[in-house]
Amino acid sequence: MKQKISLVVIAFVGLFLLFYWMEDHPENISETNFWKEDWKSIRYIPPKSDWCGVTEPKFAEEEMVFRKISRGWNLTPIYTVSFTKDGKSFSYEANYNVKNSFSELSVLKTKLIEKSTPEIQKSYCLGISSPSLSLSEENGTEIEFSKDKQLFFGKKIGADEGRVSVLVNEEVIAPYNYLIEKFRAPITSFREKMFVTFSDGYLKELSFSGQVINVKAENRAKKNQYNVYVNDWSRTTGERIVLPPDVGNQWESVVKGLKVEFYKDETGAPEFPELTSNSVPEAVLDVTQSEGIKFRLSFFPLWESESGKWRPVRRELVPYFSESITWMKEESFQNLVNAVMKVKSASRYERPNQKIQ
Numbered sequence: 001m002k003q004k005i006s007l008v009v010i011a012f013v014g015l016f017l018l019f020y021w022m023e024d025h026p027e028n029i030s031e032t033n034f035w036k037e038d039w040k041s042i043r044y045i046p047p048k049s050d051w052c053g054v055t056e057p058k059f060a061e062e063e064m065v066f067r068k069i070s071r072g073w074n075l076t077p078i079y080t081v082s083f084t085k086d087g088k089s090f091s092y093e094a095n096y097n098v099k100n101s102f103s104e105l106s107v108l109k110t111k112l113i114e115k116s117t118p119e120i121q122k123s124y125c126l127g128i129s130s131p132s133l134s135l136s137e138e139n140g141t142e143i144e145f146s147k148d149k150q151l152f153f154g155k156k157i158g159a160d161e162g163r164v165s166v167l168v169n170e171e172v173i174a175p176y177n178y179l180i181e182k183f184r185a186p187i188t189s190f191r192e193k194m195f196v197t198f199s200d201g202y203l204k205e206l207s208f209s210g211q212v213i214n215v216k217a218e219n220r221a222k223k224n225q226y227n228v229y230v231n232d233w234s235r236t237t238g239e240r241i242v243l244p245p246d247v248g249n250q251w252e253s254v255v256k257g258l259k260v261e262f263y264k265d266e267t268g269a270p271e272f273p274e275l276t277s278n279s280v281p282e283a284v285l286d287v288t289q290s291e292g293i294k295f296r297l298s299f300f301p302l303w304e305s306e307s308g309k310w311r312p313v314r315r316e317l318v319p320y321f322s323e324s325i326t327w328m329k330e331e332s333f334q335n336l337v338n339a340v341m342k343v344k345s346a347s348r349y350e351r352p353n354q355k356i357q
Helices: 002-023 096-106 118-124 245-257 330-345
Strands: 032-036 041-045 064-069 078-085 088-093 107-110 113-115 132-136 150-156 164-168 171-173 203-210 213-219 233-235 283-289 294-299 303-305 308-318 326-329
Touching: 041 096, 064 096, 078 096, 096 107, 096 132, 118 150, 118 164, 118 171, 203 245, 213 245, 213 330, 233 245, 245 330, 308 330, 326 330
Parallel strands: none
Antiparallel strands: 032 107, 041 064, 041 132, 064 078, 078 088, 113 171, 132 150, 150 164, 164 171, 203 213, 203 283, 213 233, 283 294, 294 308, 303 308, 308 326
């Protein structure tokens, strides 16, 4: 009996020492949320030349600011990326890289929380020369980024390839490495190349005006038995008619395929001219989604160069945001005009076994 009691006592002391030892080694804690915040802006600052961390592949060289613009409760936000180059400001719609950054930084997960020391900072290459991300709950024209919410990135944590050391407000944590790894890419990799994007719903309305054309169509799409939207396009200009499915769907398909071919600052871009703020577009395309986002694409006069024919385009997400000028192929613009003309000249479509009134 005494032997059993002794074994119980030894086991209890062993467990106590084990938990005590684990508390002395914070890297052994299970993953926890360092914070849960609804950030509205993120600022990326590239590493300085004297940073002692891993510099290859190299990081994006320009400072960038990401913004999340709310459209109201339960509606998809709009994300933007902006930067300054040669004294000029540029802004574009942001892509999934930026959207993911907001998700990852809003709920910041870590497996390490310990007080920073000069020795730790030196060991992990943490400091003001590190690449960093600053966070803010503001997203206006002028944003104040708190130093307490700036993350300085260093080397990976030990043998854990998925974790990276981060200095934040005098503490060292170990979040996932992909928080900073995505910034080892050109600045253009954070911009949305497709002119019309959406993650849910359907295109509700299309309107084109310009080049002596004025055409508008609406879509009364409904879900089928497979929970997939089926289009039902009607032309609303002139004589209101139901459009043949292939005609309405072709316009929609062309619109969804429109994309940025070049940004003015992109490597390999042709030498494009400057457009003044009072330049008048040749044509305007308005695209309204079922969830309420409205895109406006303004197409400016054709520009020809040795590398081809280009069409300057300004994208707006009405009424939230206006982009800097981008460039698409003239061929893509002409495909759009051709699809619009088919809608303009289409005859009334009669559904099988149903007379259209």
